[in-house]
Amino acid sequence: MNTRDSELKKELDATLHARSELGPDYEAALVESFLEKVEQRLDATLDRRVRRHLAEQQVRIARGASSSHPLAGFGERYGFGIISLVLAVPLSAIGADAAGTKGLVISWLGIVAVNAVHSARRLPGFLRRTERPGPDWDD
Structure with a gap:
């Protein structure tokens, strides 16, 4: 389990603890808040993968530029x-x-x-x- 997973686990534990203290009236808001944090993490992971993929493509193009330019x-x-x-x-x-x-x-x-x-x-x-x-x- 890496650091980001432990941070997400802490967030989930905090959300569940807050739900037990606040009751079912705030359940929707707490779940929405937690899902927003998960979505932010997914976006960050996707952004990192897209940047890495683009960087790899740029390196490939730079190394193989001899075939692209006359x-x-x-x-x-x-x-x-x-x-x-x-x-x-x-x-x-x-x-x-x-x-x-x-x-x-x-x-x-x-x-x-x-x-x-x-x-x-x-x-x-x-x-x-x-x-x-x-x-x-x-x-």
Whole structure:
């Protein structure tokens, strides 16, 4: 039993004690007062859960913003493309020197494959496990 439950239990005990002292004439007012306190507690719990849910959504959006904005991740893609082209020059030279045209073709197929994997990595569900949401009732 947590503190809020003990506070609510104290409120219920006080309401029942007041009912026994005041009699049945004040029963409706006492019950209404107690139910109002329960409703306030439920509202506070619901507000806390909604705020937590919204905060989790904002974090998810902030972490996954790369898929929502058309230019998000542009620097990473641009940089990777530039680096792969810069490295393509010596790789092409090494491949052409070692195996001629076949070496040149193989080195460029490797460069294209690396860039294709890098691009596909940004697709939803590519080599990622989906996380299951936890139960909604825990705080």
